[in-house]
Amino acid sequence: MRRSLWVGGFFMLIMAILPARLPGESDPVQKYRSILWxxxxxxxxxxxxxxxxxxxxxxxxxIRNVAERYADSWKEQAFVARVGYAEELPLYNYELTFKGxxxxxxxxxxxxxxxRPFADEESNSQKEARPIVxxxxxxxxxxxxxAMAQYFHENPPERTVQLVFFDGEDWGRKGSDEYFLGSSYYAEQLKKEDKSTWPARVLVVDMVAQKNLKIFKEQYSFRSSPSFIEFVFDTxxxxxxxxxxxxxxxxxxDDHLPFIYMKIPSVLLIDFDYPHWHTLEDTLDKCSADSMLAVFRVVLETVRRV
Ligand SMILES: [Zn+2]
Incomplete structure (x- = not known):
């Protein structure tokens, strides 16, 4: 009895340390590492x-080029935002659809x-006025x-996926309400459509490339969409x-808020512990393909399972 328990425990330990995929078995997601980069x-x-x-x-x-190449259908949503003192700012969202x-x-x-059009987290006023990369x-x-556009073209999803590239998220001055202009407009238009056409879930990714990436549960997502955020983190x-x-x-x-206001379960994936945020130092050398691939994997698996 004791011995068989021990043997069982031993096998359980082996199971626990085995990787999800055996050596030589191909990982269909790995090739997107270089595509992301x-x-x-x-x-x-x-x-x-x-x-x-x-x-x-x-x-x-x-974006239009990628849309043309991979999406089942796509559209440009052009609009004019009123910002500052009655200034008109032309903005454009892109929605790429992959039919489930x-x-x-x-x-x-x-x-x-x-x-961001200015580096307002710089302490030097000369640098502050310059746009960031x-x-x-x-x-x-x-x-x-x-990269997902290519993935869903090559691996059609079971559930219809809309990839939406939002404009004007980072336009506003600190303290203004001129943030997430694109997603707000997109949500306003969606409200005019029949509810049956609304997305069942919204997942937003932002600032997911830094080295030593750590994604914690963001609080608006957690409070509005607790079961969805659990699902993502369990995945x-x-x-x-x-x-x-x-x-x-x-x-x-961030861009998830307009959808939270519509009561659509919405989660933001972000690593906000980024010392180069809104500075001229937010450059490619601070980024890692592995970090993006990690998020890419979790989002794909969430789409597959949810
Ligand atoms: Zn920003």
Missing amino acids: DHLTALCDLGPRYPGSEGHAKTRAY TGDKPPILLGAHYDT GANDGGSGTAVLL AKELGVDQFVPMLRYSVR
């Missing part, structure tokens, strides 16, 4: 990508592709979505993705 590099090469800049126009062309093989309601995966903030979420745990730490940390106002 190539997208992030290409975005950073375009320079600052704030609305109205040359980099922004080039980023839009880049099943009939579950869609899931929306979102990220902002604009970058936003490798992590603006670049990383966009790279994740761009990360089962995959053995240890960049996800199942503890509460920051409250971050």
Whole structure:
């Protein structure tokens, strides 16, 4: 009796230390590591990508190109935001749709592709006025979505997926309400549609490329969508993705808020412990392909299981 228990325990231990995949078994997600990195590099090469800049126009062309190549259908949502003293700011969201093989309601995966027009976390006033490259903030979420476009083209999802690239997330001055302009507009338009067409879940990724990535549970997500955030973190745990730490940390106002107001379960994945946030130092050398791949894996598996 004691012996067989011991033997059973021994096998359980073996099971616990075996990797999820055996050596030689191919990992269909691993190839996206370099695809993620190539997208992030290409975005950073375009320079600052704030609305109205040359980099922004080039980023839009880049997204359209990926959409044309991989999406089942896509649309540009162009609109004009009123900012500052009645200034008109043209903005553009992009929605890429990948038709599900099943009939579950869609899931929306979102990220902002604009970058901050000024480095207002710099202590030097000369630097403060300059636009940031936003490798992590603006670049990383966009790279994740761009790589997903290829993934869902090659591996059609069971549930319809909408990849939405939001504009104008990082436009506003501190203390203003001129943040997440693109996602707010997108949500306003969605409210005019029949509820049956709304996404059942919203998952937003932002600032997910830094080295030593640690993603904690964001507080607005946790309070509004507790079972969905548990689901995401349980998925990360089962995959053995240890960049996800199942503890509460920051409250971050981001592109998930307009959907939370619509009572759609919505989660933001972000690592807000980033010393280069809103500075000129938010550059490619602070980023890691492995960090993005970790988030990519968890999001894909969440889409598959939820
Ligand atoms: Zn930002």
